[in-house]
Amino acid sequence: MAGNTGNPGATVTARVIAVLAAFDERHRRLGVTDISRRSELPLSTTHRLLGELVAHGALQREGRDYVIGRRLWDVGLLAPVQTDLREAASPFLHDIYAATRATVHLAVRDGNEALYLERLSGRSSVAIVSTVGSTLPLHATGVGKVLLAHAPQDLCREVLSRLSAVTPHTVTSPRTLTAQLERVRSNGYATTEDEMSLGACSVAVPVRRRGDVVAAIGVVVPTLKRDRGRLVAALQVAGRGIGRHL
Amino acid sequence: MAGNTGNPGATVTARVIAVLAAFDERHRRLGVTDISRRSELPLSTTHRLLGELVAHGALQREGRDYVIGRRLWDVGLLAPVQTDLREAASPFLHDIYAATRATVHLAVRDGNEALYLERLSGRSSVAIVSTVGSTLPLHATGVGKVLLAHAPQDLCREVLSRLSAVTPHTVTSPRTLTAQLERVRSNGYATTEDEMSLGACSVAVPVRRRGDVVAAIGVVVPTLKRDRGRLVAALQVAGRGIGRHL
DNA sequence: CTGCATTCTTCCACTGAGTGGAAGCACGGG
């Protein structure tokens, strides 16, 4: 009786997506067994799907492992993910980079996380953890704090109730963070020091469209000692510029 | 007899990819019927697949139409498409932008086309036709000519045998182009004037790794009259810089 | 408003594409 009952209720499409979803920032390269485990699909099913996906260019083989293929890269780029915002921001992000030589970020709030839309990599020695397309917690990054400070009350409360520590310096006290967010609103900018990654500080300001905060831009630098004022000024100029082009 | 025989030999995976492949640069937003036609799948099959893909975030509805979804955007970004080259090039592309304020391109040869890997958009009035992730013909763009000038003999011959006119100024004579490519090799840079898009000129230089041309970088400007020398110089500095970091 | 063309959505009986357990390989470490 080697026969089989199939798996009632599951569409092939869902399985295909599950396979693709096995890949993320920390797993760009995976073997059959890993993908099978992460997608919770039977090994042999996974194996066949992978073969088909490779045949159509959605994935590529790299030795025994699999990586996302060219086909998905250029299809993915067609997604209208805040296209207008990214277009409008692009030149201003360059300006910030030119003025600071630091790593520059553009992010929006996606639920209770910060979604990174754009990144210009500086040549500094700071370890950068962000990646375009991935998300980071709202309470531990500069752009995150800006977005959180201007998020709806209840979402803010929800985030404050579960503050995970990323580094020993991450702010995990709701009281402290609430006070910080208040200052973000009154001062017009947010800062972090070693809160997401040791040896990395950040400054961020909001981008507004007709008063509403729709995004945040920020820079990551090794230290804030000297440059805070200069960085804030450069960011605010850019932030207003972007807002004017939305 | 409303029954059905299915379509022997077709996997669901293939259909899913066919649906996704219906989207491209010029068709970012499509209705069911269009997708059905472009993917050559029966209408009702297409309709169901679209529903499933939307349910899993691979596509998104926009009114009646469909667009590529967030899920595919961030998965696509994980693809290792010349990642090292793009990493290495990034700061130098910014330098070029800072020095020229023009639209900057990074491209590699993909078969008989130029594949655009990176683009920094200038604020100039020039109409830019390139898009990251899409391809343009080798004979009508600056980066394309550089890549063609250093392509294998037989590929070059093949391209020369089918020179399509994109604008009235596109070079379609094999003799003329051959001469131009010779000059690209001896001068170390290529130019175009109104050949891809009217009112747009370009300059491009090769990026070499251990002597081999592995990519091309270029700028698009409204006119070459004044700045040719300055542009070539800026590009060549960057080109060598990138090469040193590969 | 009415009629016609086009596109979108739903339905359903049939069946072969997809399934997954198991067996067979291939590699590598002890």
Next chain:
DNA sequence: CCCGTGCTTCCACTCAGTGGAAGAATGCAG
């Protein structure tokens, strides 16, 4: 050499997928 781990192939069973057709919605022209 053996054993653990991961990759690949096999195959009988069956339900997920199929696609023609009918019906609903939209849009345009007269």
